[in-house]
Amino acid sequence: MTPQLKQKISEAKARLLVDYPYFGTLASKLELQQNDNIQAYLSNGVRFEYNDEYLLDLTQDELAFALSNGAMHAALAYENRQKGRMSWLWQLATDHAINAMLSANGLEPPMAIDLDPRFEGMYAEEIYAILKDEIRNEEFDDDESNETGFNEENRRKQEQL
Numbered sequence: 001m002t003p004q005l006k007q008k009i010s011e012a013k014a015r016l017l018v019d020y021p022y023f024g025t026l027a028s029k030l031e032l033q034q035n036d037n038i039q040a041y042l043s044n045g046v047r048f049e050y051n052d053e054y055l056l057d058l059t060q061d062e063l064a065f066a067l068s069n070g071a072m073h074a075a076l077a078y079e080n081r082q083k084g085r086m087s088w089l090w091q092l093a094t095d096h097a098i099n100a101m102l103s104a105n106g107l108e109p110p111m112a113i114d115l116d117p118r119f120e121g122m123y124a125e126e127i128y129a130i131l132k133d134e135i136r137n138e139e140f141d142d143d144e145s146n147e148t149g150f151n152e153e154n155r156r157k158q159e160q161l
Helices: 003-019 021-028 052-057 060-075 087-104 124-134 150-160
Strands: 031-034 041-043 047-050
Touching (some): 003 021, 003 052, 047 052, 047 060, 060 087, 087 124
Parallel strands (some): 031 047
Antiparallel strands (some): 041 047
């Protein structure tokens, strides 16, 4: 992590602690891990993986949003609530739910995130059902054994330990 990014993340966390103490407390507990093989950032609620260049391009407010998004995956127990759903679609549904909540609380979302006003105030399970219906005409199965989404990759890594 570059010194510039380290400073930027520290400032974003501090701002969150002052302006949004709940989100700030959760974001402060995230394990940060650089990953240049991703375009932006992703999180399982414990580990926040990020692309340096992407985070450096964000404003302080957008970075605070990204860190809050990462932290809320754990706070809302999304890993435990997946229950056999396809990881990639569940991740999309949870991001829509979290991003709508953060936006409604006044945080400034970065450009090009999954934020659809029709999902405001909805649970991830409800969003998942809607998204699943929208792709019903495609071959779709809740068995995630053949996929390699973030959650599945984490599960495989843990099994190898």
